Amino acid sequence: MHFMRDTRHAVTHPTSIMPDMHARLRVENLVSHNLGPVSLSLDAGECVCLSGPSGAGKTLLLRAMADLDPHTGQVLLDGVECQHLRAHEWRRRVAMLPAESHWWRPTVGEHFLHAAVIPVESLGFERGVMAWQVSRLSSGERQRLALLRMLTYQPQVLLLDEVSANLDAENVRRVETLIAAYRAEHNAAVLWVSHDMEQIARISTRHCILADGKLVNP
Amino acid sequence: MNVIALSPWSLALAAVLVLALALLSLRLRLGIAQEIIVAAIRTTVQLLLVGLVLKAVFANVHLGWVTLIACVMLLIAGREVVARQRHAYTGAWGFGMSTFSMFISSFSVTLLALTVLIGTTPWYEPQYAIPLLGMMLGNTMSGVALALDRLTQTAWYQRAQIEARLLLGQTWAESVSDMRRDAVRVGLTPTMNAMAAAGVVSLPGMMTGQILAGSPPMEAVKYQILVMFLITAATGLGTLVAVWLGARRLFDERERLRLDRLRPE
Numbered sequence: 001m002h003f004m005r006d007t008r009h010a011v012t013h014p015t016s017i018m019p020d021m022h023a024r025l026r027v028e029n030l031v032s033h034n035l036g037p038v039s040l041s042l043d044a045g046e047c048v049c050l051s052g053p054s055g056a057g058k059t060l061l062l063r064a065m066a067d068l069d070p071h072t073g074q075v076l077l078d079g080v081e082c083q084h085l086r087a088h089e090w091r092r093r094v095a096m097l098p099a100e101s102h103w104w105r106p107t108v109g110e111h112f113l114h115a116a117v118i119p120v121e122s123l124g125f126e127r128g129v130m131a132w133q134v135s136r137l138s139s140g141e142r143q144r145l146a147l148l149r150m151l152t153y154q155p156q157v158l159l160l161d162e163v164s165a166n167l168d169a170e171n172v173r174r175v176e177t178l179i180a181a182y183r184a185e186h187n188a189a190v191l192w193v194s195h196d197m198e199q200i201a202r203i204s205t206r207h208c209i210l211a212d213g214k215l216v217n218p
Numbered sequence: 219m220n221v222i223a224l225s226p227w228s229l230a231l232a233a234v235l236v237l238a239l240a241l242l243s244l245r246l247r248l249g250i251a252q253e254i255i256v257a258a259i260r261t262t263v264q265l266l267l268v269g270l271v272l273k274a275v276f277a278n279v280h281l282g283w284v285t286l287i288a289c290v291m292l293l294i295a296g297r298e299v300v301a302r303q304r305h306a307y308t309g310a311w312g313f314g315m316s317t318f319s320m321f322i323s324s325f326s327v328t329l330l331a332l333t334v335l336i337g338t339t340p341w342y343e344p345q346y347a348i349p350l351l352g353m354m355l356g357n358t359m360s361g362v363a364l365a366l367d368r369l370t371q372t373a374w375y376q377r378a379q380i381e382a383r384l385l386l387g388q389t390w391a392e393s394v395s396d397m398r399r400d401a402v403r404v405g406l407t408p409t410m411n412a413m414a415a416a417g418v419v420s421l422p423g424m425m426t427g428q429i430l431a432g433s434p435p436m437e438a439v440k441y442q443i444l445v446m447f448l449i450t451a452a453t454g455l456g457t458l459v460a461v462w463l464g465a466r467r468l469f470d471e472r473e474r475l476r477l478d479r480l481r482p483e
């Protein structure tokens with residue numbers, strides 16, 4: 001009896017605590033300023049729409065996910081914790097597009113990666129757009145170009161803050177089509193802040209609502 | 219050397235000129251009469267005190283005294299840089315960064331000048347060491363103060379642009395590269411202007427003093443050229459160090475822009 005071995009420790013871990021292999025981005029108990037705790041999972045190839053009253057913390061959530069604001073809790077990309085990547089590498093993979101775009105050089109092309117193939121026609125621009133002066137662009141043109149600028153870095157997760165709010169119907173469709181194509185091609189996960197219920201119905205695979213810093217239906 | 223000693227009467231007569239200016243501004247209601255008098259009294263008292271200190275130090279040449287005076291000058295300069303910032307760094311950082319950058323640049327350049335370029339014996343000969351260090355610190359202080367002020371103000375007002383660049387995956391250094399260049403340029407501008415205008419528009423103060431004291435003009439000119447070069451080197455080095463440290467301090471270890479580390483206006 002004394003020599004009977006206890007075999008309980010040899011039992012393999014139950015599969016339930018294995019990381020969810022399909023989740024491209026996982027957010028666990030994220031708290032930042034008056035936001036949270038928020039837990040959320042984005043699968044590869046999924047497009048989750050986020051809406052909620054202004055001041056609910058939608059932008060704060062996106063900023064914390066891009067690691068632009070100090071926060072507690074965990075964000076994992078393909079199972080790798082945010083802290084394990086250098087901050088600028090994280091932001092290149094988990095890319096956020098703010099509601100207002102910013103430019104710091106005179107011409108459009110200077111803001112883009114060299115030698116990148118940019119599908120400018122897909123958003124209704126002509127080939128020569130890269131030589132245009134930024135100061136002469138309309139806010140809608142800037143917003144569409146900012147989206148192209150972000151996509152040339154080929155992020156794995158897109159965090160879009162009201163990306164099509166100031167665009168006309170034709171350009172809204174173009175943006176939706178471009179992002180859907182990008183999502184399919186790169187198996188990217190998208191979190192899209194939008195208030196347009198028709199748009200949400202068109203594009204989303206899932207819809208979340210943020211109110212008072214908490215997700216209502218995660 | 220043939221210096222004509224000034225009598226107390228000549229100083230008093232010069233003071234009457236300042237007094238007359240104060241009276242005039244009172245009459246014209248310029249509102250600066252009091253400032254003129256206070257500034258005149260301050261300069262008199264401060265310079266008399268410095269004169270007494272220098273007299274004592276020149277009489278007792280000792281490395282300890284020179285070091286003590288150098289440290290006091292450095293700390294006052296550090297305090298002055300912080301006082302000139304509209305959005306100074308909170309905590310001990312602002313004072314620490316500016317003092318450190320001025321220490322690195324002014325002290326090393328002065329040391330080089332004393333030991334290699336001029337070759338005084340002993341190397342800390344106060345008659346050379348203290349005025350030289352004073353000129354280095356004074357100019358470096360202006361450069362560091364201007365540069366840090368420009369850097370923190372641009373960061374404060376261009377926060378959205380910096381964050382947009384961070385969101386595209388730029389490193390902290392890339393996201394403020396233009397602003398750092400701009401800040402260094404602003405810090406070096408007064409020194410560059412002084413070099414360009416020297417002798418044509420103005421006779422530099424040190425050279426004027428030496429000529430008044432009876433030095434041959436060419437000797438005074440040689441010293442002035444040396445000092446100009448040293449000042450440029452010290453200001454440039456100090457400004458570069460301060461801007462690098464200041465820019466780094468704007469970001470935390472996760473390369474987030476942390477404007478909460480600056481004092482609101």
